[in-house]
Amino acid sequence: MEVLFGKDAIIKNAENFDLAQIFECGQQFRFTRDSEYKSGVRYTGVAFGKFLAVRSCGNDIIFENTAKSDFENIWYPYFDLDRDYGAIIASIGDAHAAECARLGSGIRILKQEPWEVICSFIISQNNNIPRIRKIIETISQRFGEKFVACDGKAYFAFPSAEALKNAGEAAIFDCRTGFRAKYIYDAACKVCSGEFDIEHAKTLSADELCAELMKIKGVGPKVAACTGLFGFSHCESFPIDVWIKRVINKYYGDSFDVSVFGENAGIIQQYLFHYERNILENDK
DNA sequence: ACCCAGGAGCTGC
């Protein structure tokens, strides 16, 4: 992979890297498409307390105003650039999954901050993506650290567990989180106390991690699996939500066994999700 | 007015 460094960091001829697919496949909630930008695709957002504007230009991906150090330390791991998605796609045996992968070959699993992922997917339960985004933005604006980016505008980092614990359950409820407020508050308390130790969690297997996460109120199998996949790089972690349940019924039936997807089941899950939700739905 | 949204907890059997 060739990367040029100047004012911007530029990946030349990026493979398996489609900004719209990456940011619209439901794995993250803080990057949004820049509707003003017409000569390609441009997204802006905040991760790891940093603002990023990233756009495509032909086959190049341009990380605007990004120093080499930030690219290597933050965005390279965030966009999972060390992983060979082409090889993973080529290895998929299942016919339907292979077709979904072909049509979603630009997806990459973002390596997000574990704490933010836990909260985001607690918020996601019985909820829809636009409203999830709105709630997370409100929580960030009220309790996250404010900073000014190179565009001169103010942005907000996702708040720490300490900040949300100190804010209290009532203030979290006021962000329109509804019945999830007590869950978020419980998660913040358990992370702060070390009852759920994020650093220790990084050493656990996918199954062990799920078991630990599910000790947090409001974290069940689906939220735990999403956290493992998007926050801890457990690519075998296979979240089953309403969309994937539909996919299983529609293409695989009752005899479905996740093990057919192997060690990259989680990545394949994203291909299936993207196909069903973004490709088929857009045809309607 | 109803239904649903990247679910999970609780109750009753």
Add this chain to the structure above:
DNA sequence: GCAGCTCATGGG
């Protein structure tokens, strides 16, 4: 175990 109800909120 596991089906059925409930949980806030907002958009269609």
